[in-house]
Amino acid sequence: MAGLAFDAIRGPANWIARSAVEARAVPAARTAAENRAAGTVVFEAVSKTYRSASGEVRALDRVDLEIPAGTIFGVIGRSGAGKSSLLRTVNRLEEPTSGQVLVDGEPIAALDTAGLVALRRRIGMIFQQFNLLSAKTVRQNVALPLVVAGVPSAEIGSRVDEVLRLVGLENKAESYPSRLSGGQKQRVGIARALVSHPEILLCDEATSALDPETTLSILRLLRDINRRLGITIILITHEMSVIREVCSDVVVLEQGRIAETGPVWSVFGSPEHPATRALLEPLIRGLPEDLVARLLPHPAPGATAVLRITYSGKISPDLSSLAAAAAAPVRLIQAGIERIEGRAVGRMLIAVADGEGDRVLEERLRALGDEVERIGYVAADD
Template sequence: MNKHVTGKPAQTAASEEDVIRLSDVRRRFGATPALDGVSLDVRRGEILGIIGRSGAGKSTLIRCLNGLERPDSGTIEIEGREITGLSEAELQPLRRRIGMIFQHFNLLSAKTVEENVALPLKIEGWAKAKRLARAAELLDLVGLTGKAKAYPSELSGGQKQRVGIARALAASPALLLSDEATSALDPETTRSILALLKDINRKLGLTILLITHEMEVVRNIADRVTVLDAGRIVEEGPVWQVFSRPQAETTKSLLSGIRPQLPAHIAQSLTADIAGEAILSLDIAGPAATGPLFQKLSEEFPGGYRLVHGGVDHIQEQAVGRFFIAVPADAAARLVSFAERLGAQVEVLGHVADHA
């Protein structure tokens, strides 16, 4: 399995900083493995994105974390407590340490905004004055001061999700689980919700686990990303690292919409015939991405290559570059070797007639 090195403690070394700790978790539905040996830890205060195609196991994972699904084998620890053998009654205090926000908000239409936010505290037996005071505090935190007496039908989608976030924070959880929480929102509203989650993460030191199929969500706020495919982790690491140099084919496919791609008319003309020009992809990240890559290439190959497509982005304050260049076929091997010495990851994609 291709995995980025993350610098995390080994899975066998328990850490007081781990809010979530999974070890070899397996869950099958009939003959289909939904989770197939998942080992994962999430540090306190971290934002972890879990991405994968439909059916990859994301929903099963989140249901195992909140005790709605029981794994067939393996262990799950929340704040150091193993939960897989707990009874429903024993799970209830644990669930109060976990907040949940959902794609479709799950607000009670007959209750006001403040009543929705305060509902978990009412269930816990808090006095009315105390729980309404807490609701007011949280509504201020999520930018909904003045909406306490409104009903969900009077709110926009983004406002509803802010209420959902406030409700999830009511009992001061250690962990916030976000299950496709921005999928029903427009791009502008999504950005505002992500900014809010990042702000809450900073202010409260809250650990957040994001289940999503939206790569931009992970790119914008996650510290680390884990890629699931057919119930297995196929790649994980810091977001900038995984997004700049994805190793697993699943990751490459998922990221194709937000990473520069070879223009279609050139991709369609690629052949395996070693003639004309070789088309190369160069992935480069970190300090090397802002270094004199093309200056040095020009010095080494004067007039011998041309830039086809690409550019530099920034993820987690790291420069991330992806470029496609064309070079005479007989110079391709030498250019690959030279670019790799400059820190680039290079792949020969194929060959085209000159100046395709």
């Protein structure tokens, strides 16, 4: 998208529209230190309790978390874990019961009405159900935040054209939402969220209503936007496959608390909390059914050992080294290894002749994988 104003501006701080008047002009450049901080979100002991006639529900329980500027940060958990409540505290659609949220180091609870309006112009948001106005065209839907801010018509037109090119919908500007696919509607939502030049983009289950192919295209678009614009993206989901595809870091919530957090490759490779392991379960390939039917619990004449080698991002698979360490031919039965942030994560099943027994083979192979487990034995001709 060479030539876009976004590419020329680059620094997120230059996108901030502090008021309806300031939205009409490009703000002065910030220092390098200020630019580095733009897009940082910090949660300090954030709790949220909802009260109703039936009692109290604690959605968040003393959440401490820092989201660095310019990252794609995933928030995942099962239904009711507190994901949406956490996300909505960033733009004060929800007020914490206790604790505080800081954006670029500024406590947002202290903002007055004008400050809150300015904050929300710095934070774009896209939704699961798109939230488009059916009676307005794509162009009119995308332009709406600028119209509300009082931006001049000429500037509105140029900004809308920029973001429509960015999301690949320049030929749909005069179409109505009813004529668009689900993926196109979400692209309109993304364009509308970007048109005010925000430094943070909140994604509330943005792909849950989409089919797998369209989901992948939207996630690739978000990754491209992050790379081009340096914008911080906070994405909530209940699907680990979404986190794996696009995020660099992730926090797992369980009953309003942080179960674990860290780089995606580390959380995927060595999940520590039962909630994380439960969320990862659909992505982990079990033993092949035909292998289970033939698996022997004890060695038999001519049988080969079946070993499962786990890679959690610290070591990369090397079949030639495995064969050398085993001092015997190694047969690959099944492998599910992925590259996450440049690291190998997954499992491999191998069959290898084991003439020594007594776990000697596992010891020799342990340096080549993070975990080696003997599953059983299969006949040599299987």
